[in-house]
Amino acid sequence: MQDLVGLLPIIGIALLFWLLIIRPQSRRQKAVVAMQSTLxxxxxxxxxxxxxxxxxxxxxxxxxxxxxxxxxxxxxxxxxxxxxxPEDEHVETAEPTDTTTDTTTDTTTDDGAKKPVPPARPKRDAPKLYAQGLTAWNKREIAKAYALFTEGRRANPSYAPNWYGIALVHEKQGRKGAAKTAYLRYLALDPKAPNARLVREHIDNKL
The missing domain is CATH 2.30.30.100 (SH3 type barrels.)
Structure with a gap:
């Protein structure tokens, strides 16, 4: 009986390990597999x-x-x-503020009432989004900066600076592999960028 009581702490540790590590990993793996099956x-x-x-x-x-x-x-x-x-599912607070004039128009329904028509969503501008993201980055608003850099990348995947911004965020959050990938993408798109040499040295020495 005493031997069984002595084993209880070991059993408790094993159970705790399963609950905190093994079970969550299994759930995450199942979720990833389910996601990949719907691609x-x-x-x-x-x-x-x-x-x-x-x-x-x-x-x-x-x-x-x-x-x-x-x-x-x-x-x-x-x-x-x-x-x-999809873009429509993004959190609105993470998107740049639209300062354009409201162009809402009215249409008339069958009963004569006017129904407002929402204005067309303005096309995103990659350089502008990068500038806004850099401003957020300098204010240490990391989540907002990442959202803006990502929106800029979607607006124009070939606009290199947004990849640089994404790399900064990844590195700040400790994701060195993702940061290196984004830095390399930045250099591939703009190999003669003013900071290209410094970025290459940074990759070699830090990543």
Missing amino acids: EPGSEVMLSSGIFGTLEQVADDHVRLRVADGVTLKVIKGAVANVVP
Whole structure:
């Protein structure tokens, strides 16, 4: 009986380990597998390396991902870490403020009442979003900065500075692999950027 009582702490530790580590990992793995089984062409996804792109083809064991105009990657399906929600599902507070004039117009319904028509959503401008993201970054508003840099990347995947901003956020949050990927993407798009040499040295020495 005393031997059994002595084993209780060990059993308790094992149970606690299962509840806090094994079970959550199993749930996350099941969620990832379920997400990967629903992938379809046209969806925007993020790879485990931090690369974003749009699915062009989905096979049983791999996918083809368009990361820029004329640039397509073939990766294993398990490399897809997350599906990026559509723009309309993003939190509105993380989006840049629209200062354009309200162009709401009215239409007339069958009963003669006027029904307001919402204005068209303005097209996002990648350089402007980068500037706003950099302002948020300098104010240490990391989440807002990341949202703005990401919106800018979606507006124009070939505009290099937003990739640089994304890399800054990834590195700030300790995701060195994703930061390195974003830095390399920045250099690939703008190899003659004013800070290109410093970025390369930073990758070699810090990442």
